[in-house]
Amino acid sequence: MVDYHAANNQSSAVGEGPPTYMEQENDWDRDLLLDPAWEKQQRKTFTAWCNSHLRKAGTQIENIEEDFRDGLKLMLLLEVISGERLPKPERGKMRVHKINNVNKALDFIASKGVKLVSIGAEEIVDGNAKMTLGMIWTIILRFAIQDISVEETSAKEGLLLWCQRKTAPYKNVNVQNFHISWKDGLAFNALIHRHRPDLIDYDSLRKDDPVTNLNNAFEVAEKHLDIPKMLDAEDIVNTARPDEKAIMTYVSSFYHAFSGAQKAETAANRICKVLAVNQENEQMMEDYEKLASELLEWIRRTIPWLLNREKQKTMNEMQAKQEDFRDYRRDHKPPKVQEKCQLEISFNTLQTKLRLSNRPAFMPSEGRMVSDINGAWHSLEGAEKGYEEWILSEIRRLERLEHLAEKFHQKAAIHESWTDGKEAMLTQKDYETSTLSEVKALLRKHEAFESDLAAHQDRVEQIAAIAQELNELDYCDSAKVNTRCQKICDQWDVLGALTQSRKESLERTEKQLESIDELYLEYAKRAAPFNNWMEGAMEDLQDMFIVHNIEEIQGLITAHEQFKSTLPEANKEREAIQSIQAEVQKIAQSNGIKLSGANPYTTITPESIDSKWEKAMSMVPQRDKALQEELDKQKNNDTLRAKFANQANTVGAYIQDKMEEIGRISIEMNGTLEDQLTSLKEYQSNIMSYMPEMNTLEGYHQLIQEALIFDNQYTPYTMEHLRVGWEQLNTTIARTINEVENQILTRDAKGISQEQLQEYRASFNHFDKKRSGQMVSDDFRALLISTGNSLVLVLLLLHDLVSGGLQVHKGPGVQGSTLTLFS
Secondary structure (H helix, E strand, C coil), X not given: CEEECCCCCCCCCCCCCCCCHHHHHHHHHHHHHHCHHHHHHHHHHHHHHHHHHHHHHCCCCCCHHHHCCCCHHHHHHHXXXXXXXXXXXXXXXXXXXXXXHHHHHHHHHHHCCEEECCCCHHHHHCCCHHHHHHHHHHHHXXXXXXXXXXXXXXXXXXXXXHHHHHHCCCCCCCCCCCCHHHCCCHHHHHHHHHHCCCCCCHXXXXXXXXXXXXXXXXXXXXXXXXXCCCCCHHHHHHCCCCCHHHHHHHHHHHHHHHHHHHHHHHHHXXXXXXXXXHHHHHHHHHHHHHHHHHHHHHHHHHHHHHHCCCCCCCHHXXXXXXXXXXXXXXXXXXXXXXXXXXXXXXXXXXXXHHHHCCCCCCCCCCCCCHHHHHHHHHHHHXXXXXXXXXXXXXXXXXXXXXXXXXXXXXXXXXXXXXXXXXXXXXXXXXXXXXXXXXXXXXXXXXHHHHHHHHHCHHHHHHHHHHHHHHHHCCCCCHHHHHHHHHHHHHHHHHHHHHHHHHHHHHHHHCCCECCCCCCCCCCCCCHHHHHHHXXXXXXXXXXXXXXXXXXXXXXXXXXXXXXXHCHHHHHHHHHHHHHHHHHHHHHHHHCCCCCCCCCCXXXXXXXXXXXXXHHHHHHHHHHXXXXXXXXXXXXHHHHHHHHHHHHHHHHHHHHHHHHHHHHHHHHHCXXXXXXXXXXXXXXXXXXXXXXXXXXXXXXXXXXXXXXXXXXXXXXXXXXXXXXXXXXXXXXXXXXXXXHHHHHHHHHHHHCCCHHHHHHHHHHHHHHCCCCCCEECHXXXXXXXHHHCCCHHHHHHHHHHHHHHCEEEEECCCHHHEEEXXXX
């Protein structure tokens, strides 16, 4: 019915393996069928065994097959004997609730490594006695017998061997099994006497009185050993072969009772020895904790040092780090290795002593286990290995950098030596006073120089390539290299441009060349360009500016703000230059070097740089003030422009409208000449009333002149243009009035009637198709034909009316004339 994963052999034959599930089930069925008395013994024994545990929970059972049907007490029994919590039972009274509770109990039994065969929850709920007893026997085997171990035997064999060892000294006792060997009761009494001789007078017992012997053992066990009575003396005596399972169950209770007492006795005997070694063990624990803490603290402090990968700028600094690492390997680490070994030895020794003393294993404080120390040590060695590899890699990198830097400076020095004087030579204007032969000689010399220049192109490219590689390898003095390389490249570009320019000048003039004065070549690292920048900045800050509008001053302000935004970076550059000088002084002092005067390559001193910087900084607010004042001025000027423009646009439109209006009036006037003259004078008076607007405009113009404003984007008109227009307007109206007056005089002198004048005027307007006041030859011919007058007559008339409104203009057409009518 059941199978145990721990070898649980129920056969008495030595060497047989554990029975299979089916064999156990068949044995169980066969036992019940062969002797019903066994079932009775088992029911009594199993009930008493269950109650011995259930009473600890304050309950008991009366009928083993009935009281376990709802699964509640079955689950409680398992919790008591296992010391573990089972899932919460279901309190319902329906069959499904009972089956679920029993299944929970069976699942728990199965979780302990027991395979249940043919035992289901339904049989237990239905009160199947055979299945219920089988289940209880399974529980007894698992929790009361399986864990018994004596001299490398366990379970049934272990229990049997224990009984044999305990009863061996007693006469008439020969335990060979769990049925016949216990029938006379002497074996039970022998077990009790062996452990508690004060409870039984073994010599008074008789083999021929088994009932008395059995009852004596049962009563003593129940009264003094707290082992409930699980067997009936008469049933055992009257049965040819007592039930083995009932006997095993009862005897296992003796084993557990006496083994617990024996353990207590053994523990008491060891107290003195334990107390003797406790102090030593505690001291070892304290020593371990202290040594572990110190070692872990050392590792904690050391690992960050090993993980520091800050790159060094020079080989000396890197070699110093390498020497420090060697000191660490040679002087600092070996003692810690010894401490670690001693720590492991102490830990193992302590654990061995504790194990031999049956004491709990020593558990160091959190984080101080040997595994923790080994893990920290492993991290230390990993960091150490990485640090060593990094040092070697850095040394190789710095060696490569030093080689490249030396190569760079060597090539740069050669190039700079070659370029020395070249710019001066190329910028000479000696050709301006040279003769033709001298110019030709200079051209030939220049051609030779061009060939030399082309030959040096490779060296410049090599210098740039080396500088690029130094940057990629993070060279410590890459700024100096970049500055020098940039200077060489810029100078190379300048040389190329100057070469081309000189060639063009030589070819163009062929007589003008002169050697270029030697240019400033020596460059004091970064001081010279910064000094030049400051001088340029001061020049710009002091530079006078002339602007004519807001856009120009805002452009200057924007440029000034951009300049100010570069000041923080420029200040960093200044501080970097000063730090270079300070580093020179520091190196000189540390090495006992006496600097001989100023820098031989430049006259620029740190003091002059600071002085110029302070001067430049003092100019910035002055420039801000000047620009702001100019901005305010231009805003005022712009306001004047707008006022003038508004007035000018109004006046200009007025003049233009009036000019067009006068043109129309001169052509379209009706009525008598006197009426026309009156209308024109009224028109003239109306125009003169606009004079205050011109005066206002003149006032704005005067302010603009005083403000020196010479342009105005808000109007296309200028004061001169408007003055001319105004004068032309007044002249036109005056001339028109004069013409009308002349016509009146002509009419009165020649006797021409008003109707004739109107007729000529109407004819003229009719043939003046373009309404321009002028007539081309074809229109003039048509006019003559329409009036029926000959050319001579009309010309005579025109001669008399020339001053009265008709005017002949030279042009193509009849007699080469064009007629213009003013009135």
